[in-house]
Amino acid sequence: MSKEEHFVVIGAGHAGGVAVQSLRNFGHEGRVTLIGDEATLPYERPPLSKDLLHSPNDSDFQLIRDADYYNDLNIDILLKKTAVSIDAETKLILLNNGESIHYDKLLLTTGGRPQTLDIPGSELENILTLRTIEDSRAIEANLNKGAQILVVGGGFIGLEVAASARMRGAEVIVLEANSRLMGRSLPAEASDVFLKLHAENQISVRLNQSVKKFLGKNEVHEVATISGETIKADAVIVGIGILPETNLAESAELKIDNGIVVDEYARTSNPYIFAAGDNTNHFNPMLKRHIRLEAWLNAQDQALAAARTMCSDLKAYNKVPWMWTDQFxxxxxxxxxxxxxxxxxxxxxxxxxxxxxxxxxxxxxxxxxxxxxxxxxxxxxxxxxxxxxxxxxxxxxxxxxxxxxxxxxxxx
CATH class of the missing domain: 3.30.390.30 (FAD/NAD-linked reductase, C-terminal dimerisation domain)
Incomplete structure (x- = not known):
């Protein structure tokens, strides 16, 4: 590695925060720049749907590292900056303010964006999703005692938000389009455990049910379901999964297939561009095929593997996927x-x-x-x-x- 090489990481989430410090740990002595579109340094995401919704303060907000740590490692951090395109031929990143940044090696840790519902009324206010600290604060502001909260989606995030809302005293209804809660991840026996858990805590779960349209003037006030039911709602939280953020990868003409396609070393189809986290569809040597994961551990460990690869120290990412949820x-x-x-x-x-x-x-x-x-x-x-x-x-x-x-x- 040359001390003149500039390594850039786009995406200041968990994977990005882990990656930049790992680049230093693995011996890169040249410039390191982290670009993020949020106003905060990289932080832990799991509390957003749990502890941060339980209490009306940010005492559980956790930065991965503080500003002094990055300064000590001589890492440049550009916050509130959005990369809009990549010219892979000239190795230039165009930012939303018109500035261009040259890289020698580039890591994309852009994560994903919440899926939304493209149905009538979806433009109304108080229809919320959860991905960032600001999203969590917006949801928390609606969790007043007696508030009517409708959660769309019975997966991990939806049920964590539902549990947090109920613990704050809100009245909660969950709509799940499939026949089981967390059906993509759990066997029927375990799904039933969580159906009973939420029922015991006075959460009404409606299975095989989805939203037809949102009703209201400026803010959502009611939700019409496909079965013909109309449900009152002070706020709606949509938790139906995420889509991998691939716009930048597409501008760089990288291979895309349900995410940015990478090998077990986090290498993309371009030898100077790497990717890690929720935005990737990575090769798993144990399965001998590609998989896409949306999990904290994957973001962390794949970022480590990517940083190692960028520093020319190849070690395959071959971890067993793992995730957790806390509900009540x-x-x-x-x-x-x-x-x-x-x-x-x-x-x-x-x-x-x-x-x-x-x-x-x-x-x-x-x-x-x-x-x-x-x-x-x-x-x-x-x-x-x-x-x-x-x-x-x-x-x-x-x-x-x-x-x-x-x-x-x-x-x-």
Whole structure:
């Protein structure tokens, strides 16, 4: 690496914040610039749908690092600046203020943008999505006791917002278009646990239900559903997933397919441009195919891999996917590749919300979940990564510690 090389990171979210400090850790001595369109330094996103909605202050707002840290590493940070295009031939980034920045190597950590509903009335005020600290503050401002809150989407974010709103005393209704909550990630048995949890906390969940149109004058006041029901709403929070942010990648003529296509080293189709985080569709060596993830750990670890690659120290990103959610007093963690749960083995008591479950294929654990058992999940992730056969009967036996099963499997 030359001390004259300028490494630029576009996107000051979690992945971007991790990447710039990692570039220094892996030995880059040239210029490092981080460009972000928000007004704040990189910060932790998970509290946005949890702790920050529980209380009307920012005491749980967490910067990844403070300004002094970046200054000490001689990292230039450009906030409230939006990159609008990339000329890959000249290696120039055009900003929204007309300024151009030259790079030698470029990392895109632009994340994703919330999906919205393109239906009548969607332009009304108080129809909100959640991605940034400002989004979280806007939602929190509506969570008054007795407020009528409608959440569209029964996935992780939607249910976390619903739980937070209910804990603030709001009246909450959740509309989910599919037949199960968190249906893309959970087996039916676990989905039922969360349906009951929200019902116990006086949240009305309507499955197989979606919005036909929003009603109101300037602000939304009612929501009409496809079944003909009209629901009063002081605010609507739409949590139906995100779309990978690929506009800049398209301007650079990178390969796009459900995100920016990268290999296990975070390399794009251009040898001088790299990508990491929610905006990527990355090759997973364990699966031997590309996958796109929307998770905190993926943003962090893929950013580390990208920084390492940019510093010419190749190490494949080959981590087991992992994510978690906290809703009321229940902690759910999921690891692995959760496309299907057709051989779901449970240890513990799922009805008491105290269990660990496994999806087993050909003796190998493909995915795992834990409900209020975080210690089990730490071992389960290692069991998935080991790619060793396990006895289904022993996995089900709650009297045998998982760490003993893993130790035994490794010794064979």
């Amino acid at each position: 007093d229940v902690n759910l963690q999921i690891a692995g590749f959760t496309e299907k749960w057709n051989n779901f083995i449970i240890r513990g008591d799922i009805n008491r919300r105290d269990c660990t479950g496994f999806q087993v294929e050909g003796g190998l654990i493909r995915s795992a979940l834990s409900i209020n058992r975080p210690r089990d999940m730490r071992v389960a992730r290692r069991m998935i990564s080991a790619q060793l056969p396990f006895s289904e009967s022993e996995l089900e036996d709650d009297d045998i510690p998982l760490r003993d099963l893993l130790k035994s499997a490794k010794s064979k």
